Amino acid sequence: MGVQFLCVTSTASPKRADARKNIAAILDAATACLAVDPDASINDIAAAAGVGRVTLYGHFANRAALVAEVVDRAMQVSDAELDAVDLDGDAREALGRLLEASWQVTHRYGGLVMAAQAALPEGDLRAAHDKPAQRVLRLLRRGRREGTVRTDMPLDWQVTTIQGVVHAASGAVHRGELPAERAPGLVRATVLAALTPPGQPVP
Amino acid sequence: MGVQFLCVTSTASPKRADARKNIAAILDAATACLAVDPDASINDIAAAAGVGRVTLYGHFANRAALVAEVVDRAMQVSDAELDAVDLDGDAREALGRLLEASWQVTHRYGGLVMAAQAALPEGDLRAAHDKPAQRVLRLLRRGRREGTVRTDMPLDWQVTTIQGVVHAASGAVHRGELPAERAPGLVRATVLAALTPPGQPVP
Numbered sequence: 001m002g003v004q005f006l007c008v009t010s011t012a013s014p015k016r017a018d019a020r021k022n023i024a025a026i027l028d029a030a031t032a033c034l035a036v037d038p039d040a041s042i043n044d045i046a047a048a049a050g051v052g053r054v055t056l057y058g059h060f061a062n063r064a065a066l067v068a069e070v071v072d073r074a075m076q077v078s079d080a081e082l083d084a085v086d087l088d089g090d091a092r093e094a095l096g097r098l099l100e101a102s103w104q105v106t107h108r109y110g111g112l113v114m115a116a117q118a119a120l121p122e123g124d125l126r127a128a129h130d131k132p133a134q135r136v137l138r139l140l141r142r143g144r145r146e147g148t149v150r151t152d153m154p155l156d157w158q159v160t161t162i163q164g165v166v167h168a169a170s171g172a173v174h175r176g177e178l179p180a181e182r183a184p185g186l187v188r189a190t191v192l193a194a195l196t197p198p199g200q201p202v203p
Numbered sequence: 204m205g206v207q208f209l210c211v212t213s214t215a216s217p218k219r220a221d222a223r224k225n226i227a228a229i230l231d232a233a234t235a236c237l238a239v240d241p242d243a244s245i246n247d248i249a250a251a252a253g254v255g256r257v258t259l260y261g262h263f264a265n266r267a268a269l270v271a272e273v274v275d276r277a278m279q280v281s282d283a284e285l286d287a288v289d290l291d292g293d294a295r296e297a298l299g300r301l302l303e304a305s306w307q308v309t310h311r312y313g314g315l316v317m318a319a320q321a322a323l324p325e326g327d328l329r330a331a332h333d334k335p336a337q338r339v340l341r342l343l344r345r346g347r348r349e350g351t352v353r354t355d356m357p358l359d360w361q362v363t364t365i366q367g368v369v370h371a372a373s374g375a376v377h378r379g380e381l382p383a384e385r386a387p388g389l390v391r392a393t394v395l396a397a398l399t400p401p402g403q404p405v406p
Binding site: 038039114117118121122126150152153154156157160161163164165167168169171172175177178182186189190191193194195196197198199200201202203 | 241242317320321324325329353355356357359360363364366367368370371372374375378380381385389392393394396397398399400401402403404405406
């Protein structure tokens with residue numbers, strides 16, 4: 001791939017443009033299909049993208065590779081959105097805002113969260129959570145200094161709890177057990193209660 | 204299968220006894236392998252059971268069918284243990300005992316929880332949680348009446364939160380992020396805080 005720019009010619013361009021168009025169509029279709037049905041097959045995705053299976057497999061070696069790329073792209077978009085959340089002021093309030101925004105981006109991708117859990121190796125899933133985890137960690141540290149976040153639990157455990165509650169909400173909405181509009185408030189209230197220091201009143 | 208008892212003869216018995224022995228060996232090996240490595244393959248499991256792939260596939264159509272049977276058996280054993288937990292007295296205290304016991308049975312099966320999440324359809328996973336969920340629901344209802352469990356959230360959401368926190372702990376221990384001996388206390392403290400009514404101090 002590193003030498004590709006050396007062979008740019010007027011005849012090669014349309015072919016590469018087609019490939020780019022196909023890749024973009026496959027990724028868009030996969031994102032949409034997996035959001036609705038985490039078990040969507042390669043056939044479903046190829047059909048939705050308007051390409052053949054051979055074309056799809058020409059760009060992605062297998063379903064897991066395609067899911068990995070879709071998750072990677074979704075994480076980049078999500079990350080840019082979460083970067084825009086105002087994290088100044090009271091750490092607990094800021095965490096509440098971040099949780100509601102995190103819920104919105106997680107929910108938008110719906111079944112993709114479950115597709116990723118089923119198709120990707122544990123290590124890739126962890127990596128996908130590294131950057132959001134850093135953002136949460138900074139707020140948890142500030143909340144601990146301000147005395148609004150309990151300090152009798154490991155920080156990592158608190159991050160794990162938060163991810164667990166957000167994913168649990170995503171699953172419950174996807175299964176129709178919880179109306180989507182109730183989720184952000186429940187995630188926020190549940191997490192802030194779980195972080196409240198012993199002896200202090202739950203907000 | 205329904206007519207099998209009609210052809211019981213002295214010559215048929217040893218064959219069926221062998222089949223039963225093989226099935227038991229495969230299930231034991233699968234439970235042990237998946238607990239250590241949720242991605243354990245059919246080959247790994249057959250080797251650990253001391254049977255060939257053909258024998259294994261003679262009893263289980265595919266890996267998902269084997270995982271489903273292993274999970275089913277694990278749930279039955281767990282269920283018997285959880286039935287033995289004393290759920291009398293203060294609902295919140297009883298919930299704490301139930302959570303610690305639930306953690307112990309979940310943790311014993313280790314990677315099996317992750318193997319199940321990866322291999323089983325969503326519906327089967329839900330069914331596996333139905334009976335434990337009923338036990339938790341009874342305690343939550345009692346806690347609500349006693350005023351120690353918040354009533355401003357749906358009961359189902361509180362069950363979902365509890366399952367999410369127990370599974371998150373199981374994953375964190377499996378990945379080596381959390382020492383197993385710290386998990387029951389953290390699960391208990393996190394869940395009881397999450398259930399505390401607004402305005403009341405966290406226990």
